[in-house]
Amino acid sequence: xxxxxxxxxICIERELPVANEQHYxxxxxxxxxxxxxxxxxxxxxxxxxxxxxxxxLNVSAKIYEEIKKQIDVDLYILGDTSYASCCVxxxxxxxVESEAVIHYxxxxxxxxxxxxxxxxxxxxxxxxxxMKVVASNxxxxxxxKLCLFYDEEFEHCKDDLVHHWFQLYSKSYIASVExxxxxxxxxxxxxxxxxxxxYPPDILKDCICIYIGSRGQTLFNYTISIAAAEWHxxxxxxxxxxxVEETMWFKRRRYLVxxxxxxNVVGILVCKLAGDQTKDIISRMKHLCKxxxxxxxxxxxxxxxxxxxxxxxxxxxxxxxxxxxNDLYSNxxxxxxxxxPYELEVALNSNREPYFTHHVTDYxxxxxxxxxxxxxxxxxxxxxxxxxxGRIRETRIENNESGSQELAEKQNWALExxxxxxxxxxxxxxxxxxxxxxxxxxxVGRKGIxxxxxxxxx
Numbered sequence: 001x002x003x004x005x006x007x008x009x010i011c012i013e014r015e016l017p018v019a020n021e022q023h024y025x026x027x028x029x030x031x032x033x034x035x036x037x038x039x040x041x042x043x044x045x046x047x048x049x050x051x052x053x054x055x056x057l058n059v060s061a062k063i064y065e066e067i068k069k070q071i072d073v074d075l076y077i078l079g080d081t082s083y084a085s086c087c088v089x090x091x092x093x094x095x096v097e098s099e100a101v102i103h104y105x106x107x108x109x110x111x112x113x114x115x116x117x118x119x120x121x122x123x124x125x126x127x128x129x130x131m132k133v134v135a136s137n138x139x140x141x142x143x144x145k146l147c148l149f150y151d152e153e154f155e156h157c158k159d160d161l162v163h164h165w166f167q168l169y170s171k172s173y174i175a176s177v178e179x180x181x182x183x184x185x186x187x188x189x190x191x192x193x194x195x196x197x198x199y200p201p202d203i204l205k206d207c208i209c210i211y212i213g214s215r216g217q218t219l220f221n222y223t224i225s226i227a228a229a230e231w232h233x234x235x236x237x238x239x240x241x242x243x244v245e246e247t248m249w250f251k252r253r254r255y256l257v258x259x260x261x262x263x264n265v266v267g268i269l270v271c272k273l274a275g276d277q278t279k280d281i282i283s284r285m286k287h288l289c290k291x292x293x294x295x296x297x298x299x300x301x302x303x304x305x306x307x308x309x310x311x312x313x314x315x316x317x318x319x320x321x322x323x324x325x326n327d328l329y330s331n332x333x334x335x336x337x338x339x340x341p342y343e344l345e346v347a348l349n350s351n352r353e354p355y356f357t358h359h360v361t362d363y364x365x366x367x368x369x370x371x372x373x374x375x376x377x378x379x380x381x382x383x384x385x386x387x388x389x390g391r392i393r394e395t396r397i398e399n400n401e402s403g404s405q406e407l408a409e410k411q412n413w414a415l416e417x418x419x420x421x422x423x424x425x426x427x428x429x430x431x432x433x434x435x436x437x438x439x440x441x442x443x444v445g446r447k448g449i450x451x452x453x454x455x456x457x458x
Contacts (some may be wrong), residue, residue, distance in 0.1 A: 010355060031063050032119050036102055037070040049098040051078040053085035053105040063104075063398040083303060084273045086325045088112045106152065108323040109188030109278060110365070111181060112380055118179060123153040125236055127160045130212055133234060135168055137241050138208070147191065147204050149222060151213030161212075164202045165196045173199065173207065187221055187362060200371075203227045211244075212236065221324045222437035224249065224359040249330075253359065256317075256339050258388050259346035263294065263316035268432045269309075269338070270300040278321060281341055288376060306333050319344045324361040341366060351377040428439045 028034065050067075052060045055216060059075050067075060076096050081089040086108040093101050093114055100115040107118055138144050145156050146169050150161060155177045165174055170371055175189040178214065184190050184198045191199045210229040214235055223231045223244050231244040259268075266289050272278055282298065289296035297315060301308045318338045322326055342360040346352045353375045363373040386393045447454040 008396060010426050022293075027066055028061055029058065030122060031059075031066075031104065033063070033066045033070070037067060040067075040071055040073055040100070043100065043113075045073065047074040047076075047098050049076045049078050049087075049088055049089075049093045049096065049101045051081065051092075051103050052099055054079075056104055077169075081267065084108075084323065084326055087272060087323050088114065088116050090114045106325075107188070108325040109179075109185075110272070110323045112378065113276065115189045120155050120177070121153040122156050123151075125154045125157050125161075125212070127157055127164055129239060130234060131164045133239050133241060134209065134210060138169075140168050144172070145207045146168065147173070147175060147209045147228070149189065149209060149211040149213075149217065151177045151211075152177055152188070154212060159445065173203070180232055187225065188219075193382045201226050210233065210234055210241070215244075217325050217327055220246070222359045227358045244338055250357070250359075253340075253343060254355075255388070256337050257343050258315055259337050259348045260319075260339060260344050261393065262386050262388060265295045265314055265316050266344070267299045267309075267312060267315035267318040269295050269304060269318045269320045269322075270298060271320060271326060271328070277364050280367050281321055284366065284376075285321070285341060285344060285406060287403065288344060288348045291376060296346075304328060306335070312337055321363065342372075345374070349374060349376050351375055388411070394425060407442065 009079070029373070050060065050064060057079055064077060067073070076098065078089055078092050078101075079426075081087065082091050083089075086106050087110055088101050088103050088107075090101070094438050100117065101112075102117050102119065104119045105121055107120070129136075134146075138146060139218050148161070148165050150157075153273065154161070158176060162174060162176070165172070171194075173191050173193055175191050177188060178185045178190040182190060182198075184200055186201045191203060192202060193199070205227045207228050209222070209226065210228045211222065212234045213219060214237075215233060219233060223247050233242045233244050234240075235242070265456070266285075268282055268285050271284065272279070286298075299309075299312065299315070299318070309315075313335075315336060317336055319341055320326065320338050321341065322328065329340055331338065340359070340361065341363040345366060346356060359370050360366060363448045364370060367373060380397055384393055448456075
């Protein structure tokens with residue numbers, strides 16, 4: 001019960017950590033103030049939202065003032081995002097009828113249904129020093145195929161990186177940040193050669209990939225999503241190459257694929273609202289569950305935590321609809337497992353290869369017309385053995401060849417029974433009861449903390 005109740009004394013006396021306030025000498029160049037104002041002028045926007053992550057809230061007012069000095073526009077500061085700060089909070093922008101969003105800080109490059117201007121973070125980089133580290137490990141040889149990735153905070157050094165990289169390895173590739181939504185873009189990057197020709201990620205299957213930056217979710221997504229010969233991390237702080245492997249992670253994900261097969265009730269956990277592709281992937285997940293005889297619920301609880309999801313004990317497993325930068329996929333604190341849409345696809349779609357060596361972290365790639373799209377196969381009833389419980393697992397799946405009345409009745413009954421677990425509860429949530437509630441004057445509410453209000457006895 002430690003996740004649900006807390007001693008009131010702890011809540012009152014605990015010390016909250018305060019982030020160190022960062023100071024910037026030149027806010028105009030550091031946060032692209034001139035470029036931002038020009039973008040607003042060119043598009044003739046009258047109402048714009050400025051979205052900041054927590055670590056930049058201390059400088060948000062200064063940025064607001066600098067933009068107002070240059071252009072007459074109605075500005076709003078977005079501090080607390082609906083889900084993750086890397087995603088554009090189009091929902092909050094709609095609340096004020098904003099025409100566009102200026103997004104600051106780390107971004108996941110996800111599609112949005114509102115115009116966005118992205119201001120990437122900036123960090124100093126010793127480009128020549130990094131190139132020396134690479135050259136000391138890999139000889140300048142035409143037979144060596146390399147691809148350089150770099151963190152988005154080094155995008156301002158792009159020209160210098162490209163120049164030095166192709167001086168050393170003229171036959172290799174570089175994965176640069178791509179703001180525009182192009183067909184070849186993969187997780188915010190496009191792969192180019194010295195001539196600027198764009199290639200799909202499959203070109204890297206025999207390459208050694210080097211990532212300049214720090215270990216985190218971005219590097220993790222690349223190492224599990226791109227089939228390369230090797231992956232290495234070059235941290236500018238340490239100036240050394242480190243081999244990156246995620247073998248243990250893949251073992252756990254294959255275990256969760258088996259959990260998907262065992263599950264009878266699947267929760268579709270929505271943690272992203274921007275973009276039409278979000279609706280498409282939710283529909284696809286529902287369809288996958290339906291043809292496999294599994295019940296599915298759509299769950300939207302804002303930013304998920306352990307206590308929120310514990311309110312749905314009927315759900316056996318959650319499939320998270322979120323951007324690739326979300327780290328909840330690997331969180332083990334929840335009472336029920338959380339999986340990627342790709343893992344539910346592998347478990348329930350017989351057209352998918354059951355054993356995968358590389359993952360799909362961006363659910364957009366699973367939709368029609370994308371790189372990893374695959375038709376959902378409707379197969380006959382089958383029986384197998386669960387690799388987790390050891391029990392016989394009977395899966396009743398929709399059969400296209402059968403048009404029997406009995407099958408149709410089973411499907412209709414399954415649809416009607418969805419939600420029956422919630423109906424049996426004594427508390428079903430707040431009900432509006434419009435027109436049934438007597439209108440009363442406002443009264444003074446309770447004071448104190450939930451464990452001990454001021455009007456309650458000791």
